[in-house]
Amino acid sequence: MTVYTTTSLKAELNERGWRLTPQRETILHIFQELPQGEHLSAEDLYHRLETDGEGISLSTIYRTLKLMARMGILRELELGEGHKHYEINQPYPHHHHHLICVRCNSTIEFKNDSILKIGAKTAQKEGFHLLDCQMTIHAVCPKCQRALMPL
Numbered sequence: 001m002t003v004y005t006t007t008s009l010k011a012e013l014n015e016r017g018w019r020l021t022p023q024r025e026t027i028l029h030i031f032q033e034l035p036q037g038e039h040l041s042a043e044d045l046y047h048r049l050e051t052d053g054e055g056i057s058l059s060t061i062y063r064t065l066k067l068m069a070r071m072g073i074l075r076e077l078e079l080g081e082g083h084k085h086y087e088i089n090q091p092y093p094h095h096h097h098h099l100i101c102v103r104c105n106s107t108i109e110f111k112n113d114s115i116l117k118i119g120a121k122t123a124q125k126e127g128f129h130l131l132d133c134q135m136t137i138h139a140v141c142p143k144c145q146r147a148l149m150p151l
Contacts, residue, residue, distance in 0.1 A: 012071065023056045027064050031074060031088045037109055039077055039085035072131035089132055097134055101141035 009028055010020035030045065040048070042061050049056050065086050068074040074086045077098065090096075095116055099108040112135070119133030140148070 009073065018067075023060050024064050024068075026054055026056065027061065027068070028073070031068075031086065034088065039087045039107075041083050041085050043083070045086075075132055075134060077134070078136060095133070097136065099137045099139060101144055102138050103140055103144040103147075106141055106143075 006020070006025055006028065009024070013020050013024070026049070027045065030048065031040070034040065042058065042065055045065070046056070046058050046061050049061070065074060065076075065084075069076040069086065072089055075089045077085045077087065096109045096111050097115060099110060100106070115135050116133050120130050123130040123133075
């Protein structure tokens with residue numbers, strides 16, 4: 001898996017017949033600078049860009065996020081809030097999975113090499129090129145479990 005820089009993103013986009021627009025470059029930089037464990041939805045990204053004085057439309061943000069997810073630059077996550085979130089797709093050993101409470105949406109990241117190995121082995125066996133392997137576990141956290149218990 002490639003760790004994308006502006007130069008490598010530009011080269012890959014050119015190879016596919018696309019351009020590295022200023023908007024795509026800005027969005028890449030936002031995700032590169034995100035603290036580990038932080039995920040952004042398209043709306044979160046839009047508000048962050050708006051605060052920074054960047055005039056990128058929400059439709060451009062959606063298209064760019066989808067493109068970067070298809071290219072393997074971003075990971076598209078279903079975190080149980082009714083919309084997708086994105087994070088930079090880090091190569092091994094930074095690869096991680098998510099445990100999400102279905103009641104309060106709290107999210108815990110965890111690592112497990114076995115999941116990645118099984119995904120890579122399965123992809124190879126079927127002739128696929130692995131871009132990403134992620135597991136999302138939906139559960140109820142201890143705090144929400146206590147709230148559900150009768151007194």
